[in-house]
Amino acid sequence: MKIALDAMGHDDGPRPLVEGAVLALREYPQISKLILTGDTAQLETLLKQQGCNDSRIEIVHTTQVVEMHDSGIDAVRKKKDSSVSRAVDLVKSGAAEAVVSAGNTGAAVAACTIKLRMLPGIDRPAITAMMPTENGRHFILCDAGANPDPTPQHLKDNAIMAAAYCEHVLGRPNPKVGLLSNGTEEFKGDALTLAAHSLLKNSGLNFHGNVEGHDLFEGAVDVVVADGFTGNVVLKTSEALAKSIFRLLKRELLANPIRKAGALLCKPGFKAVHEVTNADEYGGMPLLGINGICIIAHGGSSPVAVKNALRAACSSIQHQLNPHIVEAVQRSHDSTSNAPQPA
Amino acid sequence: MKIALDAMGHDDGPRPLVEGAVLALREYPQISKLILTGDTAQLETLLKQQGCNDSRIEIVHTTQVVEMHDSGIDAVRKKKDSSVSRAVDLVKSGAAEAVVSAGNTGAAVAACTIKLRMLPGIDRPAITAMMPTENGRHFILCDAGANPDPTPQHLKDNAIMAAAYCEHVLGRPNPKVGLLSNGTEEFKGDALTLAAHSLLKNSGLNFHGNVEGHDLFEGAVDVVVADGFTGNVVLKTSEALAKSIFRLLKRELLANPIRKAGALLCKPGFKAVHEVTNADEYGGMPLLGINGICIIAHGGSSPVAVKNALRAACSSIQHQLNPHIVEAVQRSHDSTSNAPQPA
Numbered sequence: 001m002k003i004a005l006d007a008m009g010h011d012d013g014p015r016p017l018v019e020g021a022v023l024a025l026r027e028y029p030q031i032s033k034l035i036l037t038g039d040t041a042q043l044e045t046l047l048k049q050q051g052c053n054d055s056r057i058e059i060v061h062t063t064q065v066v067e068m069h070d071s072g073i074d075a076v077r078k079k080k081d082s083s084v085s086r087a088v089d090l091v092k093s094g095a096a097e098a099v100v101s102a103g104n105t106g107a108a109v110a111a112c113t114i115k116l117r118m119l120p121g122i123d124r125p126a127i128t129a130m131m132p133t134e135n136g137r138h139f140i141l142c143d144a145g146a147n148p149d150p151t152p153q154h155l156k157d158n159a160i161m162a163a164a165y166c167e168h169v170l171g172r173p174n175p176k177v178g179l180l181s182n183g184t185e186e187f188k189g190d191a192l193t194l195a196a197h198s199l200l201k202n203s204g205l206n207f208h209g210n211v212e213g214h215d216l217f218e219g220a221v222d223v224v225v226a227d228g229f230t231g232n233v234v235l236k237t238s239e240a241l242a243k244s245i246f247r248l249l250k251r252e253l254l255a256n257p258i259r260k261a262g263a264l265l266c267k268p269g270f271k272a273v274h275e276v277t278n279a280d281e282y283g284g285m286p287l288l289g290i291n292g293i294c295i296i297a298h299g300g301s302s303p304v305a306v307k308n309a310l311r312a313a314c315s316s317i318q319h320q321l322n323p324h325i326v327e328a329v330q331r332s333h334d335s336t337s338n339a340p341q342p343a
Numbered sequence: 344m345k346i347a348l349d350a351m352g353h354d355d356g357p358r359p360l361v362e363g364a365v366l367a368l369r370e371y372p373q374i375s376k377l378i379l380t381g382d383t384a385q386l387e388t389l390l391k392q393q394g395c396n397d398s399r400i401e402i403v404h405t406t407q408v409v410e411m412h413d414s415g416i417d418a419v420r421k422k423k424d425s426s427v428s429r430a431v432d433l434v435k436s437g438a439a440e441a442v443v444s445a446g447n448t449g450a451a452v453a454a455c456t457i458k459l460r461m462l463p464g465i466d467r468p469a470i471t472a473m474m475p476t477e478n479g480r481h482f483i484l485c486d487a488g489a490n491p492d493p494t495p496q497h498l499k500d501n502a503i504m505a506a507a508y509c510e511h512v513l514g515r516p517n518p519k520v521g522l523l524s525n526g527t528e529e530f531k532g533d534a535l536t537l538a539a540h541s542l543l544k545n546s547g548l549n550f551h552g553n554v555e556g557h558d559l560f561e562g563a564v565d566v567v568v569a570d571g572f573t574g575n576v577v578l579k580t581s582e583a584l585a586k587s588i589f590r591l592l593k594r595e596l597l598a599n600p601i602r603k604a605g606a607l608l609c610k611p612g613f614k615a616v617h618e619v620t621n622a623d624e625y626g627g628m629p630l631l632g633i634n635g636i637c638i639i640a641h642g643g644s645s646p647v648a649v650k651n652a653l654r655a656a657c658s659s660i661q662h663q664l665n666p667h668i669v670e671a672v673q674r675s676h677d678s679t680s681n682a683p684q685p686a
Binding site for chain 2: 069071133134145148149180181182183185187189190191193212213214216217218227228229230232233234235236237238239240241242243244245247248249252253255258259261262263264265266267268269270272273276277
C-alpha cells in the first residue's frame with residue numbers, strides 16, 4: 001500500500017510525524033511506499049537522526065506550510081504548494097492510495113473535498129473522532145466538525161458512513177447508532193435533530209434513538225451522529241474538561257509530601273485510567289464521504305499516534321471503506337425510493 | 344421575601360427539598376414566607392421529621408406531579424394542579440416574589456413562559472447554568488436548554504441578560520462574554536453563530552469573541568453564550584464526562600490494597616478537587632427573560648444545593664435582577680437604533 005503523509009502538519013512541527021513514519025515502516029510491511037510531503041532538508045535530517053534509510057520512503061518537496069489558524073479553503077487556494085495540498089494531490093494522481101494529516105483539519109477537509117470530490121450519493125464530507133468511554137469501548141463521533149450547517153439528510157448520510165466504517169474497518173458488526181440531542185426523548189431536539197430522527201428511524205440502521213451526556217461515556221452506542229458544529233464543540237469540550245480535571249488532580253495530589261506519597265502508591269491506577277482514556281490507540285480517523293482515503297490525526301499526535309494513523313489508512317484501504325460506503329448509501333436510497341409513499 | 348418552592352419536583356421526591364427548605368429558614372432571616380407546593384400529608388410528615396414548626400412555612404396542597412420524562416408544555420396544559428404550576432401561579436398572583444424548582448426543567452420553563460410572560464424587549468427565555476473551572480471561578484452558560492432554535496438576536500439577548508445577572512446579582516463588574524463556537528477564529532461557526540458574533544461585537548458588552556473547549560474550563564470568560572441545543576449538550580456532556588472520570592478513578596484506585604492505601608493518603612486532595620468542581624455552592628440559577636423570578640435547580644440537588652437555590656432567589660429579588668435586565672435591553676435597543684446605518 002502506498003500512503004502519503006503530510007509531514008509538516010503538526011502542532012510541534014515535523015519531528016513527531018517523521019518519528020511516527022519510521023515506527024510505522026518498522027511495524028507494517030504492508031506499506032510498500034510512504035511518501036512524505038514537506039521540506040526535504042528538514043525531513044532528511046530528521047530521518048537521519050532516526051537512523052532510517054528505508055527504501056520505501058520517498059520525499060516530495062513542498063515549500064509552504066498551512067498554519068493552524070489559516071482558514072481551510074483559503075489555505076488550499078493560496079498555498080498550492082503546501083505539504084497537505086501536495087499530499088492530497090498524490091492521492092488524486094494515484095501515486096498514493098491514502099493520505100494522513102495531523103495538520104490544520106479545515107485545510108485537509110477543503111483539499112480533499114476540492115481535489116478528490118465526493119463519493120456518489122454523498123453531498124458533504126464528515127469528520128470522525130474516536131472517543132473513549134468508561135468501559136474502554138470507544139465510540140465514533142460523526143461529524144466532529146466538517147459541516148457546521150448540515151441538512152437532516154446529511155446527518156443520515158453521516159450515520160450510514162460512520163456505521164460502514166465501524167462495521168467493515170473496525171469489525172464491529174451491526175453497530176448501534178445514536179443521535180446526539182438535548183434529551184433522550186423522541187420529542188427533544190432542535191429542528192434539525194427532530195427531522196434527522198425521523199430519517200434515522202426509517203434508515204434500516206441499528207438506530208438507538210437520541211443520546212445525551214451519560215449515554216456517550218457509558219458506551220451506550222458505537223456511533224454518535226451530530227451536526228459538525230455541536231460535534232466539534234463536544235469533542236473540544238470533552239478533551240478540555242478531561243485535561244482540566246487531570247491538571248487539577250495533579251495540582252492537588254502533589255500539594256504536600258503526604259499526598260505525594262499517596263499518589264505514588266496510586267500511580268499504576270492513574271496509568272490504567274490514562275490507558276482507558278488514551279486516544280493514541282486509534283491515532284487517526286477517516287474523513288468520510290470523499291472519493292479517496294484521508295485519515296485525520298490530532299494536531300498534537302505522539303509518534304505512536306501517527307504510526308497508528310498510518311495503520312488506520314492501511315485498514316481503510318484493505319477493508320475497502322469507500323466501496324462499502326457507496327454500497328450502503330445506494331442501498332439506503334433504493335429502500336427509500338421503494339418505500340410506500342405517505343398518503 | 345416570599346418564596347414559592349416546587350416541593351415535589353426532585354429526582355428523589357420531596358425529602359431533599361424539604362430538608363433544604365428547613366436549612367434555608369434557619370440561615371436566611373430575609374425569607375418572610377416560604378410556600379411549599381405539593382402533597383400536604385407528605386410535606387407535613389417530612390417537616391415533622393425535621394423538627395420544623397417555623398411559622399414562615401405555608402403549604403399549598405397540589406394533587407399532581409410532573410414527571411421528569413413529561414414534555415414541558417404538555418405538563419403545563421394537562422397537569423394544571425401540579426406542584427410546579429401552582430408554585431408559578433403564586434408568583435403570578437403576587438403571593439410569592441420568586442419560585443424555585445428542581446423538577447422537570449421543561450415544565451418550569453413552560454409554566455413561567457405561559458403564566459408570567461416575557462420581560463419587555465425579550466422574545467424567549469434562557470436557562471442559565473453555573474459551570475466550574477480549573478481556577479475555581481465558575482462561568483455562566485446561557486442558554487443551557489430553553490430555546491434549541493434561537494435567532495442571532497436571541498443569542499445577543501441571552502448575552503445581555505446573563506451579563507446583567509453576573510454583574511448585578513453575582514457582583515462581578517463588567518463581565519467578559521464569550522460566544523461558544525467550533526473555533527476561536529472569527530470566521531469559525533455555524534450560520535447562527537457567525538451572525539450572532541457580528542451582533543455581539545457591536546453590543547457594547549465586554550465581548551471576548553468566540554470561545555471553545557479549553558477557554559471554558561480555564562476560566563477565560565464569565566459568560567458563555569450558546570444556543571439552547573448546544574448549551575444543553577455541553578452541560579450534560581460535561582457533567583457526564585466528569586462523573587465517568589471520577590467513577591473510573593475510583594474503580595482503579597480501589598482495585599488493590601496498595602492503591603487503596605495511596606488513595607487514603609490522597610483523600611484531602613480528592614476532597615479539594617471535589618470542592619472546586621462542586622456546583623452545590625450555587626444551588627440554582629435563574630431562568631432569564633421571564634416577567635418574574637424563577638430559579639432552576641438540578642434534579643438531583645442536595646439539601647444544601649436547595650438551600651443555596653433559595654438564597655439565589657433572595658439575591659435575585661434583592662438585587663433587582665429583572666429591572667436591571669429591562670434597563671440593559673432597553674439601552675442596547677436604543678444604541679442600535681441610534682447607531683449610524685451602514686451605507
